[in-house]
Structures are given as C-alpha cells and as structure tokens.
Amino acid sequence: MNIDLGKRDWLKMSTPALRRPKFSKGSDKKNVVDQQFIILTLKNGMKLVVSSDSFHGIVMIGKTFRCVLCDVEIETAFKEHHKSLVEHKKLLNKFPYVTEFSENLIRQINKINCYCTICNVTMGSVSVMLHIRTDEHIHKLNRAILRADTYKPLDVNNNST
Structure with missing residues (x-):
C-alpha cells in the first residue's frame, strides 16, 4: 500500500506533539533546603526516618512556618531555634504518639485534632482512620x-563504619 503524503502533511507527522514548557518570570526552582532527618525507633523495634x-x-503554610504543637507562627530564621526551646520540648512530651x-x-494535639508526623499534616480526630488508609500516607510511611x-547518620568524627 502506497500512501502519498504532501510535504505539509509529512511535516505534521514528523513534528513532535510536545510543546515547550512555560517558565515563570521568577525562579523556576523551589527553594530546596537541606533537610535534617531523625531516626525514630518504635517500641516494637521498627525504625522510621522522618524530617526534623x-x-x-x-x-509550612505559604511562606511561613507554624508549630502545630505550640500553636505559633515561626519565621524561617528562627525555626531551628524554636525546636530547641524548653517549652517546645515539653509539648513534644505532653503530646506523645498514640499507641x-x-x-x-x-499525635493527639488537642481534644479534636491530631497531627500525622509521617505526612506533616493535621486532621480532625475523627478522620485519623481514614487518613492512615490513604494512598499518600501509605506511600510516605513506606x-x-x-x-x-x-x-x-552523619558521622561528625569522619570515622568509617
């Protein structure tokens, strides 16, 4: 079978159907910050690594940070300092993980709200069972x-393990 295509039709077929990506006038890349991670060992011996x-x-809410335990907004420059505050550390102990x-x-952070460390989100206490069954939570847990x-972990003494 011989198909006769005109030059114009042939060009249409050979040109990819993809468009050039559009770039915003501002920065294309999100501000990538070196994440610090914490290894948590559960009572059953299971280990999980989550961000600090x-x-x-x-x-992060918009361009600011919020501590859901202390219920305060935090400027980016003071985020690490906030984590070291005695009051904040007391609240970490006051709101332990629900067994x-x-x-x-x-974590149960008050009578009506819970906080998921895996997903870094808050939700109503009545929604916890639904949340832990979502694909997103399961993916982040895995x-x-x-x-x-x-x-x-980073070896600050540069010793090889």
Missing part, C-alpha cells in the same frame, strides 16, 4: 521505612 520539621510538628496507631506516628533501611 515533621517530628517537631512544624508545617494504637503505632508506626503511623499520630518511604520512611525505606529511608530507615538505607539511611546512614
């Missing part, structure tokens, strides 16, 4: 488990 911000209940959710790392299998 997630462990401390610090979520019945084990590796899902759910990533935390995988990180624990592959993560090697």
Whole structure:
C-alpha cells in the first residue's frame, strides 16, 4: 500500500506533539533546603526516618512556618531555634504518639485534632482512620521505612563504619 503524503502533511507527522514548557518570570526552582532527618525507633523495634520539621510538628503554610504543637507562627530564621526551646520540648512530651496507631506516628494535639508526623499534616480526630488508609500516607510511611533501611547518620568524627 502506497500512501502519498504532501510535504505539509509529512511535516505534521514528523513534528513532535510536545510543546515547550512555560517558565515563570521568577525562579523556576523551589527553594530546596537541606533537610535534617531523625531516626525514630518504635517500641516494637521498627525504625522510621522522618524530617526534623515533621517530628517537631512544624508545617509550612505559604511562606511561613507554624508549630502545630505550640500553636505559633515561626519565621524561617528562627525555626531551628524554636525546636530547641524548653517549652517546645515539653509539648513534644505532653503530646506523645498514640499507641494504637503505632508506626503511623499520630499525635493527639488537642481534644479534636491530631497531627500525622509521617505526612506533616493535621486532621480532625475523627478522620485519623481514614487518613492512615490513604494512598499518600501509605506511600510516605513506606518511604520512611525505606529511608530507615538505607539511611546512614552523619558521622561528625569522619570515622568509617
């Protein structure tokens, strides 16, 4: 079978159907900050690796940070300082992980709200069971488990292990 295509039709077929990506006039790249991670060992011996911000209940809202435990906004420059505050550390102990959710790392932060360390989100207490069954939570939990299998803590003395 011989198909006769004109030059114009042939050009249409050979040109890819993809367009050039559009770039915004501002920075294309998000500000990537070196994340600090924390290895958590659960009572059953399971290890999870989560970001320091997630462990401390610090979520990014727009361009600012908020500590869900202390219920305060934090400027970027003071985020690490906030984590070291005695009052903040007391709240970490006051709001321990709920035992019945084990590796899902759910904190009850008040009578009606919970905080998921794995996903770094808050939710109503009545929504926790729905949340831990979501694909997003399961994916992030699996990533935390995988990180624990592959993560090697920084050796400040530069000793080889």
